[in-house]
Amino acid sequence: MNSLVMHLFKKDVRHLRGILLVWVLLIASQAILVGSGISASADDMATMVTFQVLSAVLPVLKIIAAIVLIPLLIHGEPLTGTTAFWLSRPLSRKTILAAKGLFIGLLLILFPLLVEVGIFAGNGVLVCHILLAIPEILIGDTALILQVMVLAVLTRNFARFAIAGVVIYIAIMMLSVAVYISRLYFGGMDSMLFASEPGLVASRGLVAHLLVLLFGLAVVLNQYLTRKTGRSIILAVVGFALQFACSQLWGINFFAEEKAAPDASIVRCEELELSLDQSHRSSSDEFQMRRTESPRKEFSMRIEAEGLGDEYVVRPTETIARLDYADGVVLTSTNRINNRFGLRDQDMRALAALFAGYEVLNRSSYVWQSTKIISVSTEQYFKYGRMEGTLSLDVEAEISGYRVAAEIPLQEGARYSSGSEHLVVSRIMKQSSGCTVILRESKVNLLFGGREARSCSGSGCSSRNDEAKVFYVLRNQARGQIYLPQTDRQFGGLCAGGKQRLSVTPLRLVFEPNQIEDSGFIVDDAWLQDADLVRVEEEPYGYCRKTIEVEGFQLEGRSSRPRRYVEKTREGPDPEILATIVLPENPTREDVIDYVKEILTDSDCQRRYSSRDPQVDMLVAVGPENLDVLLMDGYQYYAFLAVKQLAGPEHKELIIAQLPDYHNLIDVVVGQGWVDEVSDTLVAELKKDPENLPTAWIKAVADLKDPATYDDLKRYLIRGNGRSGTYGAIKDLPGIDLQDAVDQAWRRVRYDAHDYQKRDMVSVAIQYGHLDALSEAAAMLDDEDQDRYRVRVLRKVLPELLPEGVSVEDFPDWYRGNKDSIRFDEATRRYVVGE
């Protein structure tokens, strides 16, 4: 090497030794911080917060140090202007370029690279991952350095560099804001939400970085070798424009993962059956970016997946809806769906299948998964909302399952390693009635590392939306119980480098007793003694596409007229107010309308209603001739009771016409013996898959004893509310087999957030051998605050199910004493102990 190059290099090191020391200290600090890795203290709040602050601040300080160091280095021998000392000295531009290159290459690129590689190695990252990390580190670090170098070689001193830097920064900010605003106006919601598709963002970043490398190098070389500043500025501007455009608009996703069909030996897509559960539907106004856009309504429903078994999770990722109407109008919409947030009911089902035979202690806090089906303009909605059409819904669904990845002893210091990912049980903190387990996990997130090593795509250590789910389950094998903790990543990760290529993340698994409802379960020392920690990982299998066809689909699926919302300000009826509402003698029809409206309006603000309330008699006073007035303002409890009293044969036509809208009128229909005349209406409404039908309605359909209605009745048992009533209405129908329907119904409600539905179903599920329902039954009988009606139903059912000699009173103790050996004997249809 030219001795002058070394001479200049040494001069620069001497000159910049202060800031170089800061640079080295920053890198060393980061190395110590991240290098401490999973062994660092995770249970000390102060330490963790300090780590968090330092891990956020150090990369920023490193960038600031580079931004100061590089111009000082370059401006030692500036390349613009005519007053530089070196210009009159026998220093060739190549010599200076070599010296600066040596400095930057050695101290700003190679040194941090080696440190980061050392950190990787120290944290047990696989050699192949380290090798994959090197180009990413080089591209990222060199691109940043070159950007600073470009500005430095085009300015003659630090002041000009700083001013130019601030101006350019402001210009870039303004440009970014302009692009953002343009997107708001011209790109729509999709461009805002899905422009950040992880693989695409990474691809754009990569292309932008490569352009920075290409043009940055061209500018630096041109400036050093020719000092033609004008040409360098043109190159820099062109390079910036290209890289900015690519960072915003580049459309080729290098990291897109092919949505391949699953391996047929694991999942057979043809076995998957998807159906729409219209009883779980919701509609809302679609968010519009522009005032000028026509308002739209979107409709979401639950997509039911059957055929694959409980161990599979089916997540719709895209729906393409086509709704055909008789008048030839076709409504279409395509919806991309992100369903990866949180644990859903089907995750719970899959986990329960994975841990078959175990009792899931905290199973009730998981929600239904609702999927956007179609969005239509408001005009279309008003026109077609209540019309029936044929829905054809193409659904793309990701199929995955769960597997036990590791069984980790519940001991401090216990470790788990898989490839470059490592985990250590840092602390087990026993609390008064629960416990918290603190884990630390280190893992890599590499751009070129493929799916297994690309976990959060640069969006932050805690963002795991695009990665497979991982759970840590606390398991007690001896007692056959598992507990799913809440995962708390609030401390963020400690990351090597500006990007989170290696993150060391603390996890806090909290087992709080108040999350376990009514079971009296306490995580005590005895329970922990037999417990271990199970790492459960989601395994993505692939994508299936299915089409759901629904005849007679209605956008507006509600079965009753909407009622306005009135704030509930009063407990019950107010006699003083009611005394002021008087029906005139010989009232006109207008008098009657005003009278009824006044009573109903005043009653709207009550919290409690009773059939003995005076409003019922007041409304009855309008007489049968005014019965239609009682039905004018939508369904109201008092009006309905009055109608029941007043209805006679003369009202047959009116009542039957109103029945589709007022399902509660079924009581009148049954009472008056008009069921045969409304049988088509009864079946048609049942086929609409409503969520709430009166039990009398179901009973009326059941009384038809038409096997053609059995499937609809069973579907209502599965999906509709009031399952015990439905069951009671249909259980004795000739030739009906309810085993599968009861199984499905119980599967739907046992993890439901609405606890009353589960409790309502317990008395039915225990008749079909569901041991977890039996556990619920024992808990319900022990609970003094339990709903008396449900307890009464249980007491009625249980004697038929318990072994000889076990009374209903003895049942809770009998269950607790034998729960590990209780089974359902299919032959006797009773629960027995032992084999």
Place this chain on the structure above:
Amino acid sequence: MDNVIESNGLTKQFGRKVAVNGLDLAVEQGSIFAFLGPNGAGKTTTIKMLMNMHVPTAGRVMVLGKDSRTLSQREFEQIGYVSENQKLPEWMTVRQLLNFCRPMYPTWDDDFCARMLKDFDLPPNAKLRHLSRGMKMKAVLLSSLAYRPRLLVLDEPFSGLDPLVRDEFIQSVQELTAQENWTVFVSSHDIDEVERLANWVGMINEGRLKLVESAGSLQARFRRVELEAPPDAPLPPLPPECMGLEREGGRIRFVDSAFNQPGREAFLLSQFPFARKLDLKPLSLRDIFLALARAFRFGKERAA
């Protein structure tokens, strides 16, 4: 004798402004060439083209026999450059500056450097940023002399220096050039100082070279002429080589730029037959420059 600097039609244009316009110049080896001109005349631009800091718009300049645009490390090893505008590595001490420069020059003479360091009375451990302007200039001069350059280019080296330092500076350059037969190209508008130093003078105005001449010839050629004449005597038309005509009562004054011509005194007297007395005085370089500068201003370039 070889020319160390030789330019042909050297031109530099910044946008629409022509800073140097068709400069033809030759500086002989061993000469001390004073490049004079008022502020903004184009002196520094010319020097920056010599040093390849500016690329000429047209024409070219040969320095040490090589086109300035292709000056290489080898040529720069033989050129010393001191400029008032030079940005120095001020974080260095004097010794660090010298140590920094030493490896660049194969001809660096440590003894010579040490002697000059002592002669210049420079504090070796003081940082440049803590030195006065004069001391800094001496430090740079030292770093430009220690390798015995063939060509020393000084761009306004006296600006801002106090008289004592100026004197020391000039003395140093004189002594060294006398000993080493170096060529010195010095630009300045500080003519009194240059007069002591230069044996050749070039004068530039508005980018054009107005005059190149040896200092001796210049001083032989210029005389201040003073006549006594009746106040009402008519003034005859003066020849173009006479400039700056003034009349004050019975006295007429002007500068003659052709006094070296034979029979010049008699010729001048013949132009003023009514003159009672003719007084002739030699001019300093400063007065010559001023007379020429005024003449340029009044469009009498031909007089030069």
